[in-house]
Amino acid sequence: MLILLTNDDGVHSEGLLALREIFAKTDDVCVVAPERERTCVGHAITLHKPLRIKKVANNTYASNGSPADCVYLGIRAILKKKPDIIISGINKGPNMGQDVNYSGTVAAAKEGAFLGIPSLAVSICAREKFLFNDAALITQRIIDIVKNKTFIDSTFLNVNIPNISHKKLHGFMVTKLGKRIYNDEVFERVDPRGVTYYWIGGNSEGYEHKLGTDFYAVEKGSVSITPLGLDMTHTGSIKTYKTYFRRSL
Amino acid sequence: MLILLTNDDGVHSEGLLALREIFAKTDDVCVVAPERERTCVGHAITLHKPLRIKKVANNTYASNGSPADCVYLGIRAILKKKPDIIISGINKGPNMGQDVNYSGTVAAAKEGAFLGIPSLAVSICAREKFLFNDAALITQRIIDIVKNKTFIDSTFLNVNIPNISHKKLHGFMVTKLGKRIYNDEVFERVDPRGVTYYWIGGNSEGYEHKLGTDFYAVEKGSVSITPLGLDMTHTGSIKTYKTYFRRSL
Numbered sequence: 377m378l379i380l381l382t383n384d385d386g387v388h389s390e391g392l393l394a395l396r397e398i399f400a401k402t403d404d405v406c407v408v409a410p411e412r413e414r415t416c417v418g419h420a421i422t423l424h425k426p427l428r429i430k431k432v433a434n435n436t437y438a439s440n441g442s443p444a445d446c447v448y449l450g451i452r453a454i455l456k457k458k459p460d461i462i463i464s465g466i467n468k469g470p471n472m473g474q475d476v477n478y479s480g481t482v483a484a485a486k487e488g489a490f491l492g493i494p495s496l497a498v499s500i501c502a503r504e505k506f507l508f509n510d511a512a513l514i515t516q517r518i519i520d521i522v523k524n525k526t527f528i529d530s531t532f533l534n535v536n537i538p539n540i541s542h543k544k545l546h547g548f549m550v551t552k553l554g555k556r557i558y559n560d561e562v563f564e565r566v567d568p569r570g571v572t573y574y575w576i577g578g579n580s581e582g583y584e585h586k587l588g589t590d591f592y593a594v595e596k597g598s599v600s601i602t603p604l605g606l607d608m609t610h611t612g613s614i615k616t617y618k619t620y621f622r623r624s625l
Numbered sequence: 626m627l628i629l630l631t632n633d634d635g636v637h638s639e640g641l642l643a644l645r646e647i648f649a650k651t652d653d654v655c656v657v658a659p660e661r662e663r664t665c666v667g668h669a670i671t672l673h674k675p676l677r678i679k680k681v682a683n684n685t686y687a688s689n690g691s692p693a694d695c696v697y698l699g700i701r702a703i704l705k706k707k708p709d710i711i712i713s714g715i716n717k718g719p720n721m722g723q724d725v726n727y728s729g730t731v732a733a734a735k736e737g738a739f740l741g742i743p744s745l746a747v748s749i750c751a752r753e754k755f756l757f758n759d760a761a762l763i764t765q766r767i768i769d770i771v772k773n774k775t776f777i778d779s780t781f782l783n784v785n786i787p788n789i790s791h792k793k794l795h796g797f798m799v800t801k802l803g804k805r806i807y808n809d810e811v812f813e814r815v816d817p818r819g820v821t822y823y824w825i826g827g828n829s830e831g832y833e834h835k836l837g838t839d840f841y842a843v844e845k846g847s848v849s850i851t852p853l854g855l856d857m858t859h860t861g862s863i864k865t866y867k868t869y870f871r872r873s874l
Contacts, residue, residue: 413673415672415673416669416670416671416672416673417666417667417669418666418667418668418669418670418693418732419667419668419726419727420665420666420667420669420727421665421667421727421825421826422665422825423664423665423824423825423826424662424664424665426814426816426822426823426824427822427823427824427825428820428821428822428823429821429823441825444667444727445825448811448825449811449823449825452809452810452811452825453811453813453823474739474855476857477668477732477735477739477857478668478669478670478693483667483726486726490723490726514874517874521869521870521872522869525869528859528861528862528865528866530859531859531862533866542874545874547873547874548870548872548874549870550863550866550867550870551863552856552858552860552863553856553857553858560701561701562697562698562701562702564702565675567675571677572677572678573675573676573677574675574676574677574678574698574702575672575675575676576670576671576672576676576690576694576697576698576701577670577672599874601866601870602858603858603859603862603863603866604857604858604859605857605858605859605861605862606723607801607802608725608726608802608853608854608857609801609802609851609852609853609854610777610779610780610852610853610854611801612777612854613777613780613852613854614799614800614801614852616777617777617782617799617850617852618799620770620771620774621770621797621798621799621850623770623797624796625763625766625791625794625796625797625848
């Protein structure tokens, strides 16, 4: 199988290297990833400046682009054909709840799905002491399962793996996105020149403990697998909004 | 009403200024927008560098952050309360089909919706000779309609306005996202130092002509209003994916 690997932590990130190592034993692997960390860039694409590609190791390329750019370039400029599967990760830190919107890791998988390629975003649920080899083994297991199955049209998979030994994991749980609760903080500081600046992104105050969500699965020691959709239309509300806009201009 | 305006074309963009002008006559308006063009940045947020805010005119602030950052800062650092409504735009160019994923304009409205604020992204469907005043009038009409209605939970509105005189518009059409068809191009160039670089984002080859889509509405001279959802979970496929992952680790 031809596997395209990418991430948003950068081409030298251990999570990516763990995937490259494990899949290189059995498959054709091509890595195209950002040359530096590009977390929280969302589904940014680069249309207004030139993109560069640099070979940094065998079958491994670094780009100045976003994670989504890397998927685009990997397929169209490097492989020049579609891979059988795209794996984005292993991300240092979870991507659950509304965080999937900000995540470059998830956006890279979404970009692959837009091209009709079975795609997965994989994240490890910790902030330090990451057990990447365990998470890579689990990813391999997931690929074993999905490689002979059909990805449902216009979907891709968002995987979150608890940071515990793979032997202690409770199994897979197919989930929906949960809801993280943020505080409203913005941190105001003054620089040495006396000018105010800000840090945003307050700390998470936790999440809704709801059965069937990604947060719940990980809390229970299970691998969370959430099917995400490509179509942002909220079809359920079209009927109601039609009643609002019945009137003429 | 307190209205927060933002965009991804930058604080000096005519589309934004047209909205400020029209709403300042009747409402309290606060503008917080990127200091420079930030198109296609998707739902990027800035966690790893300090954000700056600069007052550039009365109730008008420029920031070095992304459109989503501007919404965050506007509410938490400038207004210090929630506005009644957020309008992101008027974007120079359409945001329809899968393009909504890449759009900073749409992401800013999504960020507002995450905070529970009625939010709209507004775009004008042209590449030049924009009729911003007509589109601003239409936006005012839409706000008139929605201000006494309830936004459906976890939704926001993506508005695309044909670039014709408001008198010639056919009316509103509540739509779903259509599908743009891209070609697969990547443009390879060589710089004066002999190093290869790339331009991505091939030209659009058109779109699927489907009744009920945003593309269809605009083609017919109607204002397209698409309700977008905040939850990316593809609930319809959970059952099938559960059958894939039934087995143990």
